[in-house]
Amino acid sequence: MSGAGPDRPLAHWRHRLAERGVDRQLWLLVPALVFVVALFVYPFCYGLTLSFQPTNGGPFSDYARFFSDAYERGTIWITLRIALPAALLNVLAAVPIAYRMRGRFRGKRLVTTVLVVPITLGTVLTAQGLLNFLGPTGWFNRILLATHLVDEPVRLTHNYWGVFFSLVITGFPFAFLLVLSYLSGIDPTLERAAATLGADWRRRFTQVTLPLLMPGLATTFCLTFVLAFSVFPSAVLVGNPAGETRVISLAAYQAAYERYDYPYASAIAMIMGFVELVIIAVVLAARSRFYTGSTGGKG
């Protein structure tokens, strides 16, 4: 026991720290931290400081330039006009399909695979497909023309709709997979209980499943919105990059690689991030009004 004397305060501290979750396992976080710092924190801080060092004018003059130019300012609205409906549609379309696909049934894996395949395609392949399918001489228009539903081809590419469809195709699998996992986290016994209490399927969904699913839908919306908001390739490939689909990331790209004005491009990137944060903050604030605790399922 004589040797225990000096060790005791150390052991004591070790216990106190372990109680707060501080122990050697924390070293496992190091690789992730390195990545986050090197690939996110440092570039972000670099861009932020760069945006305050414009080639001419005071620290805020690039921000002022963006907001005073209606053509530039308008890109925020253009991007929101594409990204918000696309994200919303993705989430709303994912709910009934995921709801139907809870539980086990034959062929579930096949259906899931078919629904998720667009993730693997990439934007360029999707754009290629869209041009072939929805373009002026694509199958879709040819069928419409052949059946005399329309007299001239419907313009669905190289405008707003082309980008919108592209975002839905690439964003839906994410939304679907997320909603499906949130749904399977809800204990199916709850709906059975609601049924024995006299709730028909519609009220089982609106009174039990939907309220429990709302926080998950909010998160899903945020993620698909961020994906859609930073839309870039499809805005060029199937959109109208000079006009109605001149999205904010395109404005930043042009500033950086056509005019080589890095501070201005950084300022646009910062504004872009800020707009995203505002939308996410609004959605998460709404989310916190719902029940967000355990939903009893297998999670």
Next chain:
Amino acid sequence: MSAFSRLRLDGVSRRFGGQAALTELDLTIEAGEFIALLGPSGCGKSTALNCLAGLLPLTAGSIWQDERRIDTLPPERRGFGMVFQSYALFPHLTVRANIAFGLRMRRLPKEETRRRTAEALRLVRLEEHVDKLPGQLSGGQQQRVAIARAVVFEPSLVLMDEPLSNLDAKLRLEMRTEIRRLHQSLGLTTVYVTHDQEEALSLADRLVVLREGRVQQVGSPRELHTRPANWHVADFMGYRNLWRGRVTRVDDAVVTAESAGQRLLGEAVGDLRTGAEAVLAVRPEDIRVDGAGETRNALSATVEVVEYQGRELAAEARTDTGLLLHLRTERRIAPGDQVKLAVDPRRLLVYPDGPAHRPEDQGATR
């Protein structure tokens, strides 16, 4: 939705794939009765309950509420209250909203909903927890919410699926009394599923014992306790001593059978002939330890294991011929002791055994 005077299950069967979970369950439930479906896990009792609730379609058979066929109705149109093993409380709703759920679904006037919810809250003594969420309640309190939620709309039938199995022993006893009290004060017809024979015996007016999807016996707690229909039921009802043997003599209901070299007298349950294979069943508490001087069914044995159980001891003893006995006694005995044991022949039941006497062939008494 309305009250009934009789609920009749007619050949209710359910298969899962090729597996029969429930085979031809016939049962008539009178209004106000408390029925327990009892059996080991996998015996089909929960399947039967889910079929009754409408949560599981039948493979064959029908369910009749008086003259109305209800097995084709979805659960929400049967109007039966159900208490789930996991309680299945809505985690996003307060205790009050959980209990009021069934009333809201019936679109009752606000005032009545409020009044009946308050009444149910008082009934299960949860008045001070009305505004809490289920996650903030203890297991016993959650259970009481689940029960209140299932009875508040005065269902014509209450179904309970092992409602006490997630509670600790002390709480289980309390809730058992509570359920019995509720049934007595509300008079609600109840079907209660459990694997705990003690729970079933103490709660139910009538018990249905199931095994491998088939009814083994239907009867009052007393009938099941004193005269199980076959040795499987006996096994389940606490007859821990089950000895295989052979019938050596039959005198009407009294038979003599030999098991592990011991000749024992008992009462025949079922058809037995001399030379037939048999199973002898005795409860541990029916083996007397101060059996010296007893001439019938006297056994001398050596105590092997003793467990302290408060006022009584549970012990295992073995005769010289190798017959293993489970017994309970207030006498202080210790391993190694030589004891004189005796069994009252009226308490020793002799059942037919062998492939020809599969339990389901003996015909369930109704």
